[in-house]
Amino acid sequence: MQSAPRTATSSTRPGSSPLPRTQPPQVNTQTKVIDTIAGRILCIADVRGRLSSLNDMAREVGAKAIIHTGDFGFFESSSLERINDRTLKHLTQYSPLIPNAQRGSLLAPETPPALIRAAMTISLLSEFPLLLSGQIKLSIPVYTVWGACEDVVVLEKFRQGTYDIENLHVIDEAVTRCLDVGGVKLRLLGLGGAFVPHKMFDNGDGNATIAGGQGTMWTTALQIGELVDTAQRVYDPTETRLLVTHASPGREGIIAQLALVLKADLTISAGLHFRYTSSWNEFSVQGDFEGFRHKIITGKEGFDKIWESVKPQVEAVVDDNQRILLEKALSVIERVPVVQPHIGPGGTATGDEPAWKNCWNWNLCDAAYGSLVLDIKEGRVKRTYxxxxxxxxxRRTANTTTPNSFTSALPNNAVAPPSPGGTPAPQKIQPLAPRSNGPSIAPTPPPQLPKQQQQQSAVNSGRETPKDAQALKVNGNATASSPDTKDKEALQSDEVVPFSEVKPNAAQSSTPPSGKATPVMGAPSEANDKGNWNAGPMSPVGGNEKSDVKEFFGDARDGIVRIHFPQNYNKATRTAFVEFGDEEAMKMGLEKHAEKMKDIVPYVVQADDRESNPSGGVPWPRPR
Incomplete structure (x- = not known):
């Protein structure tokens, strides 16, 4: 929906035209009988234009149909000129159709946006033109919503009937399908686009209820309203309702509210980019019913702030049909479950909302990492991941920690962990050398060492074992999956968020299995301007900073074996030493995040090169 000129919370472009007049909505629905006995449905997310893989994935699991949750790859040749530089770079970084070597050169820090645009062709972005021309055919029905990175012009052609591809069904607010399979009538209701609250009253380059522009698409309030209208028109109590969205109802309170209004039995979503499909029911993850309400109320409060700021402009331009849809959208926002006090001793508040216990949700991982299969038979829906x-x-390449490290890392008054027999194990306390800006109190260092190395030697001799324990703690905090929010960032932000400020904590180092002390990595000093890692002691940096560095490397974070911070680490220098386990992991980290490294300067070194080339060669990129 295009609103009046831009306000503080509305993203409508200045000078935008009044809202396009809409016709009374007409529901596009049909029932597809897949199999009267049993059938399998493949559910995937973010195929990102690699459409030739759909038939292969379906064949592997014996699927009769595919449900896709957005970022399908709706781009054609003319789409390239409509995609802005930021979104084009994002698509370049994550397109599965671009060879890694070419991707690395295109994403190099010195590569200007114009060169990326000149090198990009539609064949590197999406196979949709091949699907449109018939060179690729879909062997089974595919039901999809649009995602955060799609061309709104292409989707408009589907809505107008200009494009019609066999076995491809775009599910939106006016189009619903019913799959009759294995004794279950599965009603598909879809909501496409990224959920960006401040864009809910902006159509961008779209018409009627659809919204998007410059290679991105987002959800609008009118889109939600028409989806509610469609669901009410086709309501059948004998059907099982499946809500397909790009945004996750687990994260977005308004999407959770929409599922309540639509009386959804199941939801499937994407947009979080985990390595595994997430499966949950609100009753299973919320401590009480009030926790469920809190998520919904938080979403409502965020919407209300935006609505109050744009309400006068929107109400001044909507027509009668749009007003009906707007009221239905507002009814979704107001749909907050009521708490009923529990009567009886020790009781807690409960709710009268059946979905609290009966609606089940799945958030899919990207198609490159996995899928979900719904196996439907005799009225039952089973799932396989x-x-x-x-x-x-x-972790195989990281230094291991001896069992005694846990015991010797304990403070003097701590109780040692029990031995296998159940009695406390003998505890040997190591004296800890204090950390300070001056010389450390420790065994006398060799007199010929410089003062700075004396201090480091004192710290190492007194705290060698606790450092092992700290290294294990850092590895324990590492997880192999984290949501990639770049799709949403492409819509909301043009800035790179720097590392968080330093929060002092324990020091970081490690000892290899052989017992040979590994030199501590530090920042190059004036006395050692060649970049020797032994230049100084480590600064006290907490786990939050290490997490920031790992998140900085995104998908390449799994290859990091150790992260070190120089003594002078602070928000101004923002320099960290990142050690990768092998050359392939290091190359992946450098290539995929070269652009961000212009502003945040890590030193990157391969683990095997640490002793033979302790400076790690020339810092990449050079510090400025």
């Missing part, structure tokens, strides 16, 4: 799994192989 497939995934490449979490990658912990990087």
């Amino acid at each position: 497939s995934t490449k799994g979490f990658n912990y192989a990087y």
Whole structure:
């Protein structure tokens, strides 16, 4: 919906035209009988234009149909000129159709946006033109919503009937399908686009209820309203309702509210980019009913702030049909479950909302990592997950920790962990050398060492074992999966968020299995301007900073075996030493995040090169 000129919370472009007049909505629905006995439905997310893989994935699991949750790859040749530089770079980084070597050169820090645009062709972005021309055919029905990175012009052609591809069904607010399979009538209701609250009253380059522009698409309030209208028109109590969205109802309160209004039995979503499909029911993850209400109320409060700021402009331009849809959208926002006090001793508040216990949700991982299969038979819906799994192989290259490290890391008044027999194990306390800006109190260092190395030697001699324990703690905090929010960032932000400020904590180092002390990595000093890692002691940096560095490397974070911070680490220098387990992991980290490294300067070194080339060669990129 295009609103009046831009306000503080509305993203409508200045000078935008009044809202396009809409016709009374007409529901596009049909029932597809897949199999009267049993059938399998493949559910995937973010195929990102690699459409030739759909038939292969369906064949592997014996699927009769595919449900896709957005970022399908709706781009054609003319789409390239409509995609802005930021979104084009994002698509370049994650397109499965671009060879890694070419991707690395295109994403190099020195590569200007104009060169990326000149090198990009539609064949590197999406196979949709091949599907449109018939060179690729879909062997089974595919039901999809649009995602955060799609061309709104292409989707408009589907809505107008200009494009019609066999076995491809775009599910939106006016189009619903029913799959009759295995004794279940599965009603598909879809909501496409990224959920960006401040864009809910902006159509961008779209018409009527659809919204998007510059290679991105988002959800609008009118879109939600028409979806509610469609669901009410086709309501059948004998059907099982499946809500397909790009945004996750687990994260977005308004999407959770929409599922309540639509009386959804199941939801499937994407947009979080985990390595595994997430499966949950609100009753299973919320401590009480009030926790469920809190998520919904939080979404309502965020919407209300935006609505109050744009309400005068919107109400001044909507027509009668749009007003009906707007009221239905507002009814979704107001749909907050009521708490009923529990009567009886020790009782807690409960709710009268059946979905609290009966609606089940799945958030899919990207198609490159796995899928969900719904196996429907005799009226029952079973699910099977497939995934490449979490990658912990990087820990094989990290230094291991001896069992005594846990005991000797305990403070003097701590109780040692019990031995296998159940009695406390003998505890040997190591004296800890204090950390300070001056010389450390420790065994006398060799007199010929410089003062700075004396201090480091004192710290190492007194705290060698606790450092092992700290290194294990850092590895324990590492997880192999984290949501990639770049799709949403492409819509909301043009800035790179720097590392968080330093929060002092314990020091970080490690000892290899052989017992040979590994030199502590530090920042190059004036006395050692060649970049020797022994230049100084480590600064006290907490786990939050280490997490920031790992998140900075995104998908390449699994290859990091150790992260070090120089003594002078602060928000101004923002320099960290990142050690990868092998050359392939290091190359992946450098290539995929070269652009961000212009502003945040890590030193990157391969683990095997640490002793032979302790400076790690020339810092990449050079510090400025």
